Amino acid sequence: MLTIGEAAQRLAVSADSLRYYEKQGLLAPTERTGAGYRLYDSDALRRLNFIKHAQQCGFSLSEVRELLDIQGREGARCEDVRRHAIEKKLQLEHKIRALRAMSAALSELIDVCLAQNDKPLEACPIVAALEAGFAVPSQSEESS
């Protein structure tokens, strides 16, 4: 059984984060001492690891909570988790496409600009393009 500081250090997060996760209903301490100190056992640490790694895979904390809820349900199947993973992967790919569109738009501007390298700003094709009816190739409906 580890105190909050020990548990936090063990998994390289802050004690404040642990308290925050608790407030968000993600990770309750295994128990409390008489004085109210939080204590975490190895199950709690495994759960914390799950939270951390799911975050690293792009899940928000509320999505992590959903995943944890699935694990808490009777008769939950592997496939239930897998579906969430697939959905998240689609979201990631959507975002990647949006970023790539931005990057491509910039590339084009950067290349065109290379020609007039030392020209004054009035001739800058980047500025001109951004001021005019220019648009990023799009794909970037930011909604989900």
Next chain:
Amino acid sequence: MLTIGEAAQRLAVSADSLRYYEKQGLLAPTERTGAGYRLYDSDALRRLNFIKHAQQCGFSLSEVRELLDIQGREGARCEDVRRHAIEKKLQLEHKIRALRAMSAALSELIDVCLAQNDKPLEACPIVAALEAGFAVPSQSEESS
């Protein structure tokens, strides 16, 4: 000269956004009527277009302000803007790599999981991987 509502509609943003940009020092109205109404001319609209498109290219509002500051400076060169564009493109590519790493990590989990499709959750390799000392291939130092 357009009122705030007309200008906003013309460029498909909200009037609140225009007031927000003004507060952020990005776009001042050309002038005010006696009653205090904001009025925008075509130069202001061009500036607003610049803001919108720069945002679509991934620049934050404070970065857009930097770009606008460059345009306001005497003797600014095209290259000054170009440098910012290149820097932003690098940031975008960095972020894309981070997202791809997440996506790849998920892919692997999803594939492994396919095998035990209908198994109970205890056997789920996704859960197991996230609980254990698993790590996203990384590249994902989120800082800049």
Next chain:
DNA sequence: CTACAGGTTGGAGTGTGGTCCAAGGTCAAG
């Protein structure tokens, strides 16, 4: 006994890019 490192709570603040609201002023049409 005292210091000091830890723990507790509730609440406020961070940055981003806005949105929404109330209370009031303005302007053109009927």
Next chain:
DNA sequence: CTTGACCTTGGACCACACTCCAACCTGTAG
């Protein structure tokens, strides 16, 4: 003169994932 659409201001609020703070309590070492 009234109605309705528009404008003004200041300030509150949203998500997100924390971080930091004050004021206080606990536990251990010397």
